[in-house]
Amino acid sequence: PATPSRTASGSVAVPGARARVARAGRIYVEGRHDAELVERVWGDDLRVEGVVVEYLEGVDDLPALVDAFAPGPDARLGVLVDHLVPGSKESRIAAAVSSPHALVVGHPYIDIWQAVKPASVGIDAWPDVPRGQDWKTGTCRALGWPTDTGAAWHRRILPAVRTYKDLEPALLGRVEELIDFVTAPPEAG
Incomplete structure (x- = not known):
């Protein structure tokens, strides 16, 4: 058998x-x-499940964005945050989101x-970029790549x-975890 x-x-x-009609719920990424990476790896799965991924251009206003989305039992919201480690700015912002449906x-x-x-x-490791420097630009420099970060992403990474x-x-x-959360059936209540 095949x-x-x-x-x-x-x-x-x-x-x-075929792609399912989009759910009311969403996954937000920074x-x-x-968004392009999530699409590259999980795109087929997300289309079957009817999950839309949207990008936020950062998470500084995340609590207000969640409030504006107004997540509920039939419209759950999942959010993927970069650098979510204890004590980071991102962890303080994430802690301010209080909806049980987010x-x-x-x-x-x-x-x-x-x-x-x-x-x-094709590299041994991601370089350490000194604090205060743009990480992507510093990474390109350290790897000897042109500092066009969009080109580095689309041509190399x-x-x-x-x-x-x-x-x-x-x-x-x-x-x-986010896909499971936004696709879970509403809880009976």
Whole structure:
């Protein structure tokens, strides 16, 4: 028997599946690169589930954005935050979100770029960039790449991601957790 094909996330592919009508719930991510990476790996799964991913251009106004979205039992909101570590600005912002129908999770990386395994990109490790420097620009400089961060992402990093195996586990678990949260049936009450 033929082995079932897999999506980039490792899920069993559903041949001929059409995208489901979008749910009221959403997954928010911090930026465009985050959204593109989530689409690259989980896009097939998200279309089958009817989950839309939107980017926020940062999380500084996250509590107000969550309030404006007004999550509820039929419209859950999941949020993926970069650099969500104890004591960070991001952790203080995430703690201010109080809706039981919103879930804020994060990964420990300064930027989503770091969630891509260095070996997948063909480097030994992501460089340490001194505080106060733009991390992406500093990374490009340290690696000897041109400092056009958009080009670095679209020409070097994103194309290196083919499946979930190219990503760090700390990101994988968080995205899967958000997908489970926004697709869970409303609780009976």
